[in-house]
Amino acid sequence: MPMTTQQLLQILPNAGPQAGIFVSALSAAMGKYQITTPARSAAFIAQVGHESAQLTAVVENLNYSAQALQKTWPSRFSAEVASACARQPEKIANIAYASRMGNGALGSGDGWKYRGRGLIQVTGKSNYQKCGDALGMDLITKPELLQEPANAAMSAAWFWYANGLNALADAGDLQSITRKINGGLNGYADRAEIYERALKVLG
Known part of the structure; x- marks a missing residue:
C-alpha cells in the first residue's frame, strides 16, 4: 500500500x-x-x-569551513589549500572529486558538475552514467535532472x-x-x- x-x-x-x-x-x-x-x-x-x-x-551542500575540509578530505586539503577554499562550494567540489569516480582532472569542472544529487547523493561522472543508463536519462549532459x-x-x-x-x-x-x-x-x-x-x- x-x-x-x-x-x-x-x-x-x-x-x-x-x-x-x-x-x-x-x-x-x-x-x-x-x-x-x-x-x-x-x-x-x-x-x-x-x-x-x-x-x-537534493544537492550536496559543500559549504565547508577550512577545519571541516581537513577533517573530511585530509589527503585532498592541506591547511593552506583548505583556508584558500573554505566556504567556496564550487572550488571545494572540484578539488575533492577531481580525477576519481570517472571525473576529469581539477580543471575539468567535473567535481562540481557531478557533485552529489538526488535523495541518496549520486556522486561522480561514472555514477551519473550508470544511474542515467538505468533510468533512461542523459545525466551526463543534464546532471541537474536528479534534482x-x-x-x-x-x-x-x-x-x-x-x-x-x-x-x-x-x-x-x-x-x-x-x-x-x-x-x-x-x-x-x-x-x-x-x-x-x-x-x-x-x-
Missing part, C-alpha cells in the same frame, strides 16, 4: 511541504525497486531522510536496489546499509531514530 503524506510527515516531521511533493515520487520509486515491505520501506526512508535532511536538500523530485527518488531507489540493500533491510542490518551509502557510520544515530519511527508508522 502506498505511503500517505501524513505517514511521511510522522516519520520525517521536518519535511514540511516537501512531504506532499515527494510522497508519490517515493511510492513510485519504492514500488519499482521492490522496497515494499515495512522493513524495507522503513530502512529506505531512514536513509533517504537522513541523506536529504528530511527531503529538504527533480521524481528523479531524485528514483535514483535513490535504483542505488538501493543495485547495491543489494533490500536483503540487508530484510535482515534489519541498518549499520551495513549505512556503510554502503555513506562509506562509514556518519549520522548513524539520526538514521536509527528515523528507522524506529518508520517501523512504528509503517509496521
